[in-house]
Amino acid sequence: MxxxxxxxxxxxxxxxxxxxxxxxxxxxxxxxxxxxxxxxxxxSKEALIKGMVERLIDDFDELMAAQPDETYTGRYLGATLAAVRSGRLRRWAVVTGASGNLFLLAPLREAMSRWHREELGDEPDPLAAQIVRLACEGLWDVASHDPELNTDDDLQALEGRLRALLKPPA
The missing domain is CATH 1.10.10.60 (Homeodomain-like)
Structure with a gap:
């Protein structure tokens, strides 16, 4: 096995x-x-939960790597939307919910710090990039609790608006 x-x-x-x-x-x-x-x-059960958390992080990193966008935040947005559309969010909500132990969530805290600090200074508009990353977190959180809330048309509209924020200021 x-x-x-x-x-x-x-x-x-x-x-x-x-x-x-x-x-x-x-x-x-x-x-x-x-x-x-x-x-x-x-x-142990703790090792199993830690393994699930680490796999979720690896899955998101793979989604990020598969995105064609040139900017880190563009890839982050694409990976978030891919996760929302695929239904992977339920796994995140369930696994992180099962881990009431902060020690077991340490890898997730480290990944979140990495995802939100990564290359922010290299973005054309760092503040807009931060807003988009935080919007992704909000979308992720809401979709994990109510996956049917946003239709594909809703997600496309959100993506368009968020990508517009990432364009360099004129």
């Missing part, structure tokens, strides 16, 4: 039954492995 399959099983369990159902035995059962097989990869 590979790590990703174990993490998938844990995320599915969280989505289906909530954080109280997240036990090593339940994850092993969901993944179809022995508890020892799970413990080989993740020695």
């Amino acid at each position: 590979r790590r990703d399959e174990l993490l998938d099983a844990a995320e599915e369990l969280l989505c289906d039954q909530g954080s109280t159902a997240l036990t090593l035995a339940a994850v092993a059962d969901r993944a179809g492995v022995s508890k020892g097989g799970l413990l080989y990869h993740y020695a």
